[in-house]
Amino acid sequence: IETEFGCQDSVVRVISVKESPKVQFTNGPACSLKPTQFTNTTKAVPSTYANYNWSFSDGTTSTDESPIHSWSSLGNKTVTLQISLDNGCSSSVTKKLDVLVQPKASYTAQDVCAGSPVAFNNKTTWAQGEISYDWNFSDNTTSTETAPVHMYGNAITLSYKVTLIARIAGGCTDTFIDEVTVNEGPKTCDFTYSPDYAFGYYGMKLEPMDGSGKVGAQTGVKYTWVIENGGSKNGNTIQHNFIKDGTYNVTMYALINNSACECSKTKTVVMNRAAVKSFETSGIMMYPNPATDQVSIAMKESFGKVVNVNITSVSGVKYTWVIEK
Numbered sequence: 001i002e003t004e005f006g007c008q009d010s011v012v013r014v015i016s017v018k019e020s021p022k023v024q025f026t027n028g029p030a031c032s033l034k035p036t037q038f039t040n041t042t043k044a045v046p047s048t049y050a051n052y053n054w055s056f057s058d059g060t061t062s063t064d065e066s067p068i069h070s071w072s073s074l075g076n077k078t079v080t081l082q083i084s085l086d087n088g089c090s091s092s093v094t095k096k097l098d099v100l101v102q103p104k105a106s107y108t109a110q111d112v113c114a115g116s117p118v119a120f121n122n123k124t125t126w127a128q129g130e131i132s133y134d135w136n137f138s139d140n141t142t143s144t145e146t147a148p149v150h151m152y153g154n155a156i157t158l159s160y161k162v163t164l165i166a167r168i169a170g171g172c173t174d175t176f177i178d179e180v181t182v183n184e185g186p187k188t189c190d191f192t193y194s195p196d197y198a199f200g201y202y203g204m205k206l207e208p209m210d211g212s213g214k215v216g217a218q219t220g221v222k223y224t225w226v227i228e229n230g231g232s233k234n235g236n237t238i239q240h241n242f243i244k245d246g247t248y249n250v251t252m253y254a255l256i257n258n259s260a261c262e263c264s265k266t267k268t269v270v271m272n273r274a275a276v277k278s279f280e281t282s283g284i285m286m287y288p289n290p291a292t293d294q295v296s297i298a299m300k301e302s303f304g305k306v307v308n309v310n311i312t313s314v315s316g317v318k319y320t321w322v323i324e325k
Contacts, residue, residue: 019045020089025066025081027095031102031172032127035070040081048085055080071099101129102172105164111181113261114155118180120162122147129168136163157184186254187211188218189263193250195273200241202271207237208254224253242271270296286311297321 002008021042028037040052054062056069057078071077077099082092103126112118122133135143137150138160152160159181167173188208192215196205208223209215217223217236226232227240228249242248251266272285285298297309309321 018085018087018089019048020091021045021050021083021085023081023083023091023093025093025095027079027097029172030071030077030097030099032071032074032099033102033104033172033174035068036097037066037068038079038081039066040083042081042083045085045087045089048087051084051086053082053084055082074099074101100171101127101168103131103166103168103174105166105174105176107162107164107176107178109162109178109180111183113183113256113259114152114157114185117149117151118182119149120147120164122164124164124166124174124176126166126168129171132167132169134165134167136165138162152182154182155184155187158182183259183261184256185261186218186221186256186263188216188221188254190265191250191252191267193267193269195271196239197273199239202242202244202273203239204242204269204271205237205239206250206252206269208252218254220257222255222257224255226251226253245272245274247271284309297323 001010024041026039026041030036038054042050044050050065052063052065054064054067054069055078056062057080058072060069062069075098077097078094079097080092080094082090084090103124106123106125108121108123109118120135124131124133133144133146135145135148135150137143137152139152141150143150152158159179161177161179164176165173166176188210190209190211191206192209193204193206196203199205206225207215208217208221210218222234223236223238224232224234225238225240230240230242230248233240247268247270249266250269251264253262253264255262283299283303286295295311299307305324307323309323311319311321313319
């Protein structure tokens with residue numbers, strides 16, 4: 001400093017310029033239901049300790065470094081992060097957010113047996129707005145229906161994690177993931193039958209059969225047989241003695257053990273012991289005999305491409321069929 005008289009004086013001091021924080025943060029979606037994750041991304045200032053002060057413009061604050069905040073109302077919000085260092089320096093940054101409507105995605109679905117469709121019951125709720133859905137069935141197929149019905153192609157027991165994403169137009173999304181199991185069903189859903197006269201005078205043996213014609217029971221499957229006028233029996237292979245010649249409806253139920261996966265097959269089986277001898281010798285059989293209004297014809301031998309069949313009733317009426325084999 002110099003006066004008007006030419007007198008001078010001076011002083012020298014050392015000033016330390018300390019570093020201030022360059023405040024930054026990121027945040028997840030601002031939605032009405034799920035809390036928003038705020039993440040402090042401010043670079044640390046060496047050799048200092050930081051204090052954090054968040055203000056969410058709704059009367060709430062936080063001193064966490066990276067807080068999670070829930071919103072009590074929709075609309076515009078102002079979020080401020082101030083960082084104060086123990087070197088005496090501080091800085092802040094402010095962002096504006098818009099809190100949007102969010103749905104609560106949910107669904108239910110029952111486990112099914114292979115070959116049966118899975119019905120998805122959409123339980124999603126939302127306060128307002130136009131909603132849409134995206135389904136991923138975890139088998140490279142998707143749907144945008146509200147409550148889809150989906151058929152899986154597996155034949156063995158498999159579980160699938162099914163994802164539902166619910167979207168509000170101009171709003172937020174929500175994701176719900178659950179598991180549905182498609183259980184293996186029986187492969188032996190048919191049966192074969194043959195006379196078993198060693199078992200009974202009108203004896204018959206019944207055995208399960210798969211789709212390729214292979215006869216035999218499947219491991220882990222329970223078989224129940226319901227026989228017309230003969231009650232029911234359990235077993236892989238059963239024998240039954242009918243009361244007389246005739247046609248009988250027989251139903252086989254095949255149930256996978258410890259599950260509800262079942263299939264059934266009903267057939268009309270023929271017990272015609274009276275025609276066994278003639279069938280073996282002549283190669284042709286008519287049953288039932290006697291008959292009322294319908295008969296069936298079986299041929300063991302090859303008589304040619306065209307076969308003429310002549311039948312005379314007990315009253316003398318003659319019937320003729322021309323059968324092309």
